[in-house]
Structures are given as structure tokens and as C-alpha cells.
Amino acid sequence: MxxxxxxxxxxxxxxxxxxxxxxxxxxxxxxxxxxxxxxxxxxxxxxxxxxxxxxxxxxxxxxxxxxxxxxxxxxxxxxARTQPALAGVRIAYADPRRLGVDRFLGLLATRAETQGATLLVGVGTAVTVDLLDASGRHHGGRIAPSPTLMREALHARAPHLPARGGHYTAFASDTDDALASGCEGAAIALVEQSLRDATALLGQPPLLYVHGGGAPSLLPHWPQARLVPNLVLRGLAVWARTETGVDA
Structure with missing residues (x-):
């Protein structure tokens, strides 16, 4: 087949x-x-x-x-549809339809590849953060605009602010670098705070998995992170093995 x-x-x-x-x-x-x-x-x-x-x-x-x-x-x-529980993962959402299927599949792939507690970060149009403990229980997550989306939104409201360019630095001395540093810094801070909160909740730091098209540019800020490409597709492979898909 x-x-x-x-x-x-x-x-x-x-x-x-x-x-x-x-x-x-x-x-x-x-x-x-x-x-x-x-x-x-x-x-x-x-x-x-x-x-x-x-x-x-x-x-x-x-x-x-x-x-x-x-x-x-x-x-x-x-x-593929988000399910309350599947392949060792139990989601936190009371209504499964409210959890995006891409996040759900990312959790399935993560659970299939590690039995440890994991903070899963996706960097695409949005930055998504999901916490999965060692038992496969999903503790929920966070969603924020990605650095790219922040830049585009600022440019749309204030066209003199460029949508691209600049480099991350602690304290920028020009506008392009300040924009890059502020928007990337917001995503970096979100993940670092999520790691602190996860550690407090679980009693130990989780693994950090990062995926998505915008992940490589942020990865240098998290030396402990593991880049996991094509995570949604890998989750689909797990989904396919369950044979619980809904026909279109």
C-alpha cells in the first residue's frame, strides 16, 4: 500500500x-x-x-x-484530527477541537521519540509552546506571534519600520538591529520563561525540542535545545499507524 x-x-x-x-x-x-x-x-x-x-x-x-x-x-x-488521548499522549484541552492539529501531531511525534518530559516549541507564523511530561500528559501551552509576524505587523502599521533586516544584539544602536533584537527577544524570553515555569511545575527541567521554519535563527540562544525537523510529518506517521483517520 x-x-x-x-x-x-x-x-x-x-x-x-x-x-x-x-x-x-x-x-x-x-x-x-x-x-x-x-x-x-x-x-x-x-x-x-x-x-x-x-x-x-x-x-x-x-x-x-x-x-x-x-x-x-x-x-x-x-x-488528522486532534484526539483527547492517542499513542501515549493525553491532551490538556477539554475540547480537542481547540488544540491545533499541528500542535497535537508534534506532541505525538515527541512522545514517540522520547519518554522524558519535553517542552515543545514551534516557530512558524506563530510561536507555540507545549509541555509534555514523562507520563505523556500534556500540561497545555502558549501561543504568540513569531518574530517574523511581529516585524510584518509593525511594518504594516508603520511602513518606515522595515519588515526584514537587522541582527540580534543585547542593546542595539540602530533601528534595524533594534527591531530584530526586540522581536527575536520576545520569542526568546517566552521560551525561557516557559522553561522556568515547566521546571517549577515538574520539579526538574524538561528537554527542549524546537521545530518549524523559524527555528534555526533562534536556536543559538538555547544551547540545550534539540532541533527536530519535519515534526508534524513525523506525527502524521504516528497518526497513520493508529489507523484512526477521518476520511475526507
Missing amino acids: TRWAFDLGNTRLKYAPLLDDGGLGRVLAVAHADADFEARVAQSLPPRIDVAHVANVAPPALAARVLQLLSRHCTRISL
């Missing part, structure tokens, strides 16, 4: 074949904004896929486009 995993995020579609051993094949990625987005995706897929496992956090119109595209290649499409 041919199975693929698809992570439809806010800026990109990432996808990969699922291997017989439960791992991922070569990961591909195409930005939604690319003019030839649909053609590039279609050309990269095999003519026929038995099952497509999909995680979607994109707007409805874009999701409909992508699902229509996948339906031309896939016999069955299984949409």
Missing part, C-alpha cells in the same frame, strides 16, 4: 511518502505563494497513492484547493 503524509501549513505544503518501517521518505516542500504551486505538487507525486494522511491548518479556500488536487492522485484522504 502506498501512503503519503501531507502537512498543509500557513505558508507551505510539506509532504513525504510513508515507509514500511513507519518512517518518512524524502520530504518535499512547496510554498503556497509560488505561481506554479499546484503544477509542482502534481508533478512530484506518483500517479496513484492509496492513502493520503493530511494535517491542515490552512484557510478553508486553500485547503479545498489542495484536497481537490490530492483527490486526483489519492484513492483515500484521511484528515
